[in-house]
Amino acid sequence: MVLVGATGAVGTEVLRILEQRDFPVDELVPVASPRSVGRKLRFRGGDLEVVGLQQKVFEGADLAVFDVSEELSLEWAPVAAESGAVVIDKSAAFRMDIDVPLVVPEINADQVRNPPKGIIATPNCTTTAMVMPVAALHRKWTVNRLVLATYQAASGSGQPGVEELWEQTQLAVKEPDAVREGRAGDVIKGGDTFVHPIALNVIPKCGSVKDDGYTSEELKLCHETRKIMGLPDLKVTATCVRVPVVTGHGVAVHAEFDSAVSLEHARALLAEAPGIELADDVGAHDYPTPLRATTQDACYVGRIRRDLFDDRALEFFSVSDNLRIGAALNAVQIAELLI
Numbered sequence: 001m002v003l004v005g006a007t008g009a010v011g012t013e014v015l016r017i018l019e020q021r022d023f024p025v026d027e028l029v030p031v032a033s034p035r036s037v038g039r040k041l042r043f044r045g046g047d048l049e050v051v052g053l054q055q056k057v058f059e060g061a062d063l064a065v066f067d068v069s070e071e072l073s074l075e076w077a078p079v080a081a082e083s084g085a086v087v088i089d090k091s092a093a094f095r096m097d098i099d100v101p102l103v104v105p106e107i108n109a110d111q112v113r114n115p116p117k118g119i120i121a122t123p124n125c126t127t128t129a130m131v132m133p134v135a136a137l138h139r140k141w142t143v144n145r146l147v148l149a150t151y152q153a154a155s156g157s158g159q160p161g162v163e164e165l166w167e168q169t170q171l172a173v174k175e176p177d178a179v180r181e182g183r184a185g186d187v188i189k190g191g192d193t194f195v196h197p198i199a200l201n202v203i204p205k206c207g208s209v210k211d212d213g214y215t216s217e218e219l220k221l222c223h224e225t226r227k228i229m230g231l232p233d234l235k236v237t238a239t240c241v242r243v244p245v246v247t248g249h250g251v252a253v254h255a256e257f258d259s260a261v262s263l264e265h266a267r268a269l270l271a272e273a274p275g276i277e278l279a280d281d282v283g284a285h286d287y288p289t290p291l292r293a294t295t296q297d298a299c300y301v302g303r304i305r306r307d308l309f310d311d312r313a314l315e316f317f318s319v320s321d322n323l324r325i326g327a328a329l330n331a332v333q334i335a336e337l338l339i
């Protein structure tokens, strides 16, 4: 197996999950940028030496997991596939390609067999946190509209995003008076990853700006959900917001269905759905939070309510560890299906 982007936020988690799930690997080749070449990564009690990205690393490999930027995946995933490896790609490079299956194992595992281009894509981590419970409910009631608001962690922007949050938080802690007096903005400034300060702030823009004022993350939620669920006309609208959380993406979901929904039945469907953990007793302070979901392999769903004015609509809040669900875990689950 070749792991491209082994030193990044998702790649590090892939190594951890391969160990935790005892995934059978004869040889694991970690690949990263030239600045990491020669670095040692711990794996199963030994050291793996990071190598650079070149065609020969894929020779003889049956599986290549890509945890790098869209640009690098676009260039190198086909090279890996041509060398005979099945590629599992976590970037957005191939997600909307009609010859590339977009897979959430709990929903459409059947699509991993014989991918036409030798490439299987995994969805955006926010899409996964939302589509798992929506798909579970869709088995009973046909979903026809989703209105979403996301609460996305800094690690969704990779390791540099986490470092920016951490550095700004430390600066703010050193200047408590400025923070108390409402002058935190004088102490912490935006960085390379987030234009505005991410510590002590929320930023209602994730990804790049696209048509009609939407961002790339908002459009991914729409298009990827349609593809995964096989519902090309599903109406999806979203506002994506970055929050000062290290790991764990939250999504507030308003889901409209074709007929009246039963709260009790919705809870039962979610409770029995694979990969979902109900956290739905608000009176007992039982609801999903990022800290609860971090390092866990479940998508937590709670605050489930019927719309006050529409008996065909449900509200709920869903949270999952963005580095695992919809990223590293998703990829390892796909690899398990392939073997």
Ligand SMILES: NC(=O)c1ccc[n+]([C@@H]2O[C@H](COP(=O)([O-])OP(=O)(O)OC[C@H]3O[C@@H](n4cnc5c(N)ncnc54)[C@H](OP(=O)(O)O)[C@@H]3O)[C@@H](O)[C@H]2O)c1
Pocket (backbone or CB within 6 Å): 004, 005, 006, 007, 008, 009, 010, 011, 031, 032, 033, 034, 035, 036, 037, 052, 053, 066, 067, 068, 069, 070, 072, 090, 091, 092, 123, 124, 125, 155, 156, 157, 158, 159, 160, 322, 323, 326, 327
């Ligand atoms: N973070 C998430 O929550 C999340 C969730 C789902 C999907 N994704 C997607 O997964 C991919 C990886 O994201 P991430 O968050 O793990 O990013 P990241 O933390 O920034 O890691 C990027 C990785 O790419 C490597 N890299 C950079 N330039 C390279 C080059 N020229 N050749 C080879 N390797 C190179 C880096 O190596 P160095 O360490 O040497 O720089 C690092 O291992 C992205 O496409 C992202 O959109 C991320």
